[in-house]
Amino acid sequence: MTHAGLTLYFSRNLNPRVAVAVAKYLGAPVDYVPASPRHPAHEEAFRPINPNRLVPVLVENGKSLWEADAIAYRLAQLTRPDFWPGHPHAAEITMWVSWGALHLNRPGSSFYFHRLVRPQFSAEEPAEAFMDGEMRQFREGAAVLNDYLAGRKWLVDDTLTYADFRAASLFPFAKGAGLPLADYPNILRWHGQLNELDAWRDPFAGLAEHPDQIKPLEGATS
Numbered sequence: 001m002t003h004a005g006l007t008l009y010f011s012r013n014l015n016p017r018v019a020v021a022v023a024k025y026l027g028a029p030v031d032y033v034p035a036s037p038r039h040p041a042h043e044e045a046f047r048p049i050n051p052n053r054l055v056p057v058l059v060e061n062g063k064s065l066w067e068a069d070a071i072a073y074r075l076a077q078l079t080r081p082d083f084w085p086g087h088p089h090a091a092e093i094t095m096w097v098s099w100g101a102l103h104l105n106r107p108g109s110s111f112y113f114h115r116l117v118r119p120q121f122s123a124e125e126p127a128e129a130f131m132d133g134e135m136r137q138f139r140e141g142a143a144v145l146n147d148y149l150a151g152r153k154w155l156v157d158d159t160l161t162y163a164d165f166r167a168a169s170l171f172p173f174a175k176g177a178g179l180p181l182a183d184y185p186n187i188l189r190w191h192g193q194l195n196e197l198d199a200w201r202d203p204f205a206g207l208a209e210h211p212d213q214i215k216p217l218e219g220a221t222s
């Protein structure tokens with residue numbers, strides 16, 4: 001199988017951050033291309049690469065694969081299958097990927113979006129009752145994760161897998177987004193372990209930035 005012809009389009013936001021962290025962690029042989037797919041000057045040019053006009057996108061020999069999870073899956077297949085699809089407990093990893101998307105990152109993303117991204121282009125604040133509901137759901141998910149991590153180093157089989165990357169996707173932005181991580185000591189300890197990896201702590205090291213990048217506000221990361 002050839003590894004040639006892999007291009008990873010990314011920005012400095014949440015989901016592309018995960019894809020870049022995966023590519024760096026796995027040492028995947030990708031060309032990193034900074035993109036700003038929602039910038040009015042670049043939107044139409046980006047549509048053939050991803051009709052959703054979002055990053056990350058992995059282009060392999062001319063074919064686009066979008067969604068951070070699909071990209072992580074593919075990069076693991078090409079480099080280190082036990083990071084996800086080839087792991088003996090791959091179903092459990094998928095459980096955390098699916099759970100994280102719906103029960104943790106979805107409500108948590110409202111804080112990422114409204115505290116860090118939306119203020120750059122709109123002053124329209126969300127309804128307080130909506131944000132209260134999102135915080136309630138985020139806290140439910142965070143409590144489940146925190147309890148599960150008690151006595152465990154990593155989520156699946158005590159080895160670092162994509163389950164950890166996906167469940168932790170929001171946490172580099174926790175400070176700026178105002179997510180109450182201090183209330184969840186096992187999450188803090190576990191995310192501290194992830195931060196020991198250069199690929200997780202600073203995935204964009206050495207990578208260029210798109211001149212028209214829409215990125216989280218300064219001070220986003222903890």
Ligand SMILES: N[C@@H](CCC(=O)N[C@@H](CS)C(=O)NCC(=O)O)C(=O)O
Nearest residue numbers: 011013014015036037054055067068
């Ligand atoms: N479901 C997609 C979401 C992709 C997405 O929402 N991307 C956002 C960043 S988190 C984006 O491209 N925003 C425009 C930009 O970053 O310039 C995934 O998991 O990859």
